Amino acid sequence: MRPTSGGKQVPGLREPQDVMRLERMGAAFQTRLSFMRQLIRRMRRENWRLERLRFDVDAGGFGVSVYAAHGPQRTYSLVAFTDDIRPDQRTDRVIAEVWDGTFSLFDGVPDDGDIVRLRANTPKQEAGRFRSSELSLARGNKSLRLFEHVVDSLAAGHQPDVTLLCEVGYLMRTTAVYGSGKFGCADRAKIAGRPELNAPFQAEMLAVYLIRWLTIDLVNYVARSRGGDRAVQLRPDYARYLGIGNSTGLGIAPFLVKYPILINNWVMARETALARVRASASADAAHIASFRSLLQRARRHVDEWRVEDEAQTARIARLREDLAELSEWCETGLAAAHPWDAMYSHAEAAYSVEGQEFVVSLLLEQHGDLVDDLCDRMSADETPRLNPAMTVRDLQRIIEADYGWALNTDFSDPQAQRRFWYYSEDKLEPRLGDRYAEHGAELEMPLSVGRDVSRLNARLKECGGEETVADVLMAAPEFRHIVRRVQAAADHPYGEIRDNLLSADVRPLDVLRFKLAFFGVSKFDPKSDLWTRVNMYQGAPLPHELASDDGHEWIYPAQPIAPAAEDVA
Amino acid sequence: MSGLATPLSLNEISFFFTRAAVGAGAPFGIGEDFAKAAMWLAFFGADPSAVAAPALTGLAAGESGARLRLNDADGGLCIGGVDDGVLSAIYAGPAVADRLAVEAEKGTECRILVQNVDQPALIAAAVAAAEIGAERIVVSWRATEGGNTVVDLSGGGVEIIGDGGSAYAAARASDVEIVLNGDAAGDGRSLRVTAADFADGKARATSDGVTVGDRTWSTLFGYFRKCLVPSTDRSRVAGAGAGLTDND
Numbered sequence: 001m002r003p004t005s006g007g008k009q010v011p012g013l014r015e016p017q018d019v020m021r022l023e024r025m026g027a028a029f030q031t032r033l034s035f036m037r038q039l040i041r042r043m044r045r046e047n048w049r050l051e052r053l054r055f056d057v058d059a060g061g062f063g064v065s066v067y068a069a070h071g072p073q074r075t076y077s078l079v080a081f082t083d084d085i086r087p088d089q090r091t092d093r094v095i096a097e098v099w100d101g102t103f104s105l106f107d108g109v110p111d112d113g114d115i116v117r118l119r120a121n122t123p124k125q126e127a128g129r130f131r132s133s134e135l136s137l138a139r140g141n142k143s144l145r146l147f148e149h150v151v152d153s154l155a156a157g158h159q160p161d162v163t164l165l166c167e168v169g170y171l172m173r174t175t176a177v178y179g180s181g182k183f184g185c186a187d188r189a190k191i192a193g194r195p196e197l198n199a200p201f202q203a204e205m206l207a208v209y210l211i212r213w214l215t216i217d218l219v220n221y222v223a224r225s226r227g228g229d230r231a232v233q234l235r236p237d238y239a240r241y242l243g244i245g246n247s248t249g250l251g252i253a254p255f256l257v258k259y260p261i262l263i264n265n266w267v268m269a270r271e272t273a274l275a276r277v278r279a280s281a282s283a284d285a286a287h288i289a290s291f292r293s294l295l296q297r298a299r300r301h302v303d304e305w306r307v308e309d310e311a312q313t314a315r316i317a318r319l320r321e322d323l324a325e326l327s328e329w330c331e332t333g334l335a336a337a338h339p340w341d342a343m344y345s346h347a348e349a350a351y352s353v354e355g356q357e358f359v360v361s362l363l364l365e366q367h368g369d370l371v372d373d374l375c376d377r378m379s380a381d382e383t384p385r386l387n388p389a390m391t392v393r394d395l396q397r398i399i400e401a402d403y404g405w406a407l408n409t410d411f412s413d414p415q416a417q418r419r420f421w422y423y424s425e426d427k428l429e430p431r432l433g434d435r436y437a438e439h440g441a442e443l444e445m446p447l448s449v450g451r452d453v454s455r456l457n458a459r460l461k462e463c464g465g466e467e468t469v470a471d472v473l474m475a476a477p478e479f480r481h482i483v484r485r486v487q488a489a490a491d492h493p494y495g496e497i498r499d500n501l502l503s504a505d506v507r508p509l510d511v512l513r514f515k516l517a518f519f520g521v522s523k524f525d526p527k528s529d530l531w532t533r534v535n536m537y538q539g540a541p542l543p544h545e546l547a548s549d550d551g552h553e554w555i556y557p558a559q560p561i562a563p564a565a566e567d568v569a
Numbered sequence: 570m571s572g573l574a575t576p577l578s579l580n581e582i583s584f585f586f587t588r589a590a591v592g593a594g595a596p597f598g599i600g601e602d603f604a605k606a607a608m609w610l611a612f613f614g615a616d617p618s619a620v621a622a623p624a625l626t627g628l629a630a631g632e633s634g635a636r637l638r639l640n641d642a643d644g645g646l647c648i649g650g651v652d653d654g655v656l657s658a659i660y661a662g663p664a665v666a667d668r669l670a671v672e673a674e675k676g677t678e679c680r681i682l683v684q685n686v687d688q689p690a691l692i693a694a695a696v697a698a699a700e701i702g703a704e705r706i707v708v709s710w711r712a713t714e715g716g717n718t719v720v721d722l723s724g725g726g727v728e729i730i731g732d733g734g735s736a737y738a739a740a741r742a743s744d745v746e747i748v749l750n751g752d753a754a755g756d757g758r759s760l761r762v763t764a765a766d767f768a769d770g771k772a773r774a775t776s777d778g779v780t781v782g783d784r785t786w787s788t789l790f791g792y793f794r795k796c797l798v799p800s801t802d803r804s805r806v807a808g809a810g811a812g813l814t815d816n817d
Contacts, residue, residue: 095805129573129574129575130575131575131576131778132576132578132776132777132778180580181578181579181580181581182578182580182581183581184573184575184576184577184578184581184778185578186578186776187578187579187580187775187778188580189579189775190775190776386667386699387670388666388667388668388670388671389670389671389674422797422798423796423797423798424797424798424799424800424804424805424808425794425797425798425799425800426800426805428797429808431798431804431808432808433798433804433808438801438803438804439798439799439801440798440799443795443796443797443798446597468671469667470664470667470668470670470671473663473664473667474637474639474664474667474668477595477596477598477599477635477660477663477664478596478598479598480596480597480598480599480601480602480663481596481597481598481601482598483598484598484601
């Protein structure tokens with residue numbers, strides 16, 4: 001079925017069978033539709049006032065802090081607990097039990113009773129219980145080497161080493177940011193009707209933005225405690241370059257399978273945005289000049305993107321080549337009719353997959369007037385519903401149209417089912433197992449979409465074409481989940497990952513990166529196929545800069561310049 | 570997770586109840602509908618775990634059967650267990666909702682008798698959760714304490730009528746009658762849950778969560794835990810990303 005947007009076929013939408021393959025998903029980049037970008041634009045547009053309400057920490061920075069974000073109608077408060085933990089306790093895994101910082105995003109302003117209750121529970125994270133007054137729960141660990149270096153430098157009266165600062169890029173990294181009813185927190189349904197929280201993950205994004213502010217306050221404060229009058233504050237450009245890191249593992253992968261309608265809406269918005277830009281008939285000189293300036297900034301940003309992973313290093317190197325070629329292409333290419341379509345077509349023909357997806361990011365960036373309205377279409381408050389009256393014949397048609405990738409997979413090949421996804425009894429940590437070497441495959445999560453479709457297809461061949469889904473499922477209830485999913489695919493073509501997630505060579509990293517790109521993160525830094533470090537809000541305006549901002553977007557931040565030697569105290 | 574200090578969110582009901590059904594032996598899709606029905610029990614004002622726990626126990630023990638048969642009956646349809654034993658509402662609920670949806674699409678009247686089902690309230694909740702949207706759907710059963718309970722889902726609203734006691738959990742199996750688009754006989758006396766009550770209950774569950782009993786929650790959580798894979802040294806080290814210590 002050809003993708004539609006708002007019920008109408010949109011010319012130029014990229015096909016789901018191309019877009020929703022892991023190779024391309026794993027090459028995704030943030031765009032202006034990404035969720036943290038939406039939040040920043042809203043806070044600027046609505047003149048949100050950010051205020052530190054409480055900062056009761058000791059000389060080491062340990063204690064409780066409260067940071068409030070006052071929107072036009074409501075206030076949201078980050079309640080933060082910073083604790084002193086031993087190095088051997090510090091891990092980014094779900095199985096961790098203590099953290100340098102633990103956080104709740106509170107609906108409103110907490111009173112003393114709330115603080116006492118949150119003190120008893122927030123540091124416990126998953127082992128605590130929370131109320132619907134808590135919208136998000138998070139935790140993070142310091143980048144010890146950078147945090148200590150920054151504090152020591154500031155305490156001694158000079159700025160930290162900019163090379164180290166840029167190499168790490170964050171003072172703290174979150175290791176989980178929960179919302180949507182986890183551990184008793186508020187369900188999304190409670191807040192989805194609020195304009196400021198309707199877009200996906202806005203509460204979580206706000207929590208992370210406020211955590212970033214806290215980390216800057218902490219280094220300044222601890223430095224002052226150590227150095228007294230000699231201490232200096234962190235330079236604003238350094239502070240702005242610091243984001244919040246994140247260690248992202250398998251935990252976010254099941255989400256992308258569990259919510260096909262939501263994922264469809266994310267991708268449909270992005271693809272519609274791309275199609276609209278490509279449909280633009282021309283670009284004037286000012287627009288072209290602005291784009292080339294943006295590209296220059298983006299190239300510098302990519303030049304500064306360094307990772308240890310060899311495969312990603314090679315991809316980044318190729319991306320640099322692609323962007324260099326794009327600069328040359330722009331000398332003449334943008335004079336063509338439909339210049340942005342010409343650009344994307346050129347990228348599609350000539351560039352790596354990362355290069356193509358980076359071009360998507362570039363193309364959307366300066367067309368806010370064309371695409372920003374699509375942000376309102378990215379949420380989804382419905383889940384797939386079964387249509388019991390559908391005939392077997394119609395169900396088979398959907399499978400043939402949308403699940404060719406599954407039907408073309410030989411699931412009798414053991415390698416096609418080598419992996420299984422499961423929840424461990426260890427704090428429900430999501431893990432990936434080897435079906436033929438480990439126990440537990442019979443308890444696997446329902447991420448086996450391809451295999452289940454294949455089995456369903458085989459079963460349907462035994463049924464009459466006019467039988468109903470109700471008839472089939474009464475006799476074979478084990479297919480209920482996959483039938484519901486297949487039916488949803490008919491109207492939500494971008495909702496399905498069109499690759500086998502059980503395959504021996506599956507890279508969960510591709511799933512992680514796809515979701516993270518929609519969050520708006522940058523500087524993907526894979527550590528294995530199972531997890532990656534990333535940076536959130538790197539380059540974003542600081543809280544006191546939101547009001548004075550000139551509207552310039554903060555994406556593709558460049559590293560700050562080290563001060564001249566005479567400027568260092 | 571023994572007694573809960575704060576109410577369950579709806580998302581937690583979805584997560585835990587789905588997997589508790591799987592832990593009791595049901596397939597995932599059945600678990601999903603079981604969780605939705607549990608939410609609707611909460612909207613009715615009931616403790617969903619009080620109904621869910623005995624349903625799960627009956628299924629897991631093999632006392633409530635999962636295999637269904639569908640027969641024509643006088644003026645309607647009859648759903649029962651293939652062995653005529655007690656029928657699991659966990660399985661029967663979705664099947665009944667499916668059948669109603671098919672019949673509703675025809676626009677005709679229909680009566681469905683569900684025989685000997687362990688937890689009738691789950692049938693009503695499953696039908697409610699399916700949001701079939703027919704002009705008239707009425708689900709009724711004889712409560713353990715005596716008297717009929719009638720759940721009227723007509724026009725998308727919910728009213729619960731009857732003096733079958735305040736508990737929805739059944740101590741023994743009974744038949745459930747569903748009437749689609751026809752006249753429904755009932756023994757209703759008092760309107761126990763009005764449409765406004767239901768709307769309030771739904772809003773309250775959404776904004777404040779759902780309180781569940783300690784004992785029944787403990788039972789349910791025990792079935793949930795059956796879905797978790799025991800940890801091994803290998804899986805602890807290699808099954809997920811990040812190191813066991815991170816001090817960069």
